[in-house]
Amino acid sequence: MRQLLVRIPDDLHARLTAKAKHEGVSVNALANKALQAAAPPPGPSNGITTRRYRLREKARELGVLVETPAPPVAADRFTAALKETEGIGPVVEELWSDGR
Numbered sequence: 001m002r003q004l005l006v007r008i009p010d011d012l013h014a015r016l017t018a019k020a021k022h023e024g025v026s027v028n029a030l031a032n033k034a035l036q037a038a039a040p041p042p043g044p045s046n047g048i049t050t051r052r053y054r055l056r057e058k059a060r061e062l063g064v065l066v067e068t069p070a071p072p073v074a075a076d077r078f079t080a081a082l083k084e085t086e087g088i089g090p091v092v093e094e095l096w097s098d099g100r
Contacts, residue, residue, distance in 0.1 A: 006031075013027075017056075023069075025069045041053050041056075
């Protein structure tokens, strides 16, 4: 799995965080959902058919496709991790301030 670092305005991050909390998912899961919608997998609509796409669509048609959201981040675990890593260094503090 790859990681993507995206710099976004503070107000957008706040809105994403609020929406993720409201939906009971992580900001990462919410961003993945939005990115998937922006760049859907190749399919019949654009003339490219892949085996994986066909299998997913068949499973969806049969009602057996299970798409589970990422589990919500437990606030108490987040707070405990934040306290345990406080003062370690600027890189860790920057990651926490970004909500990662």
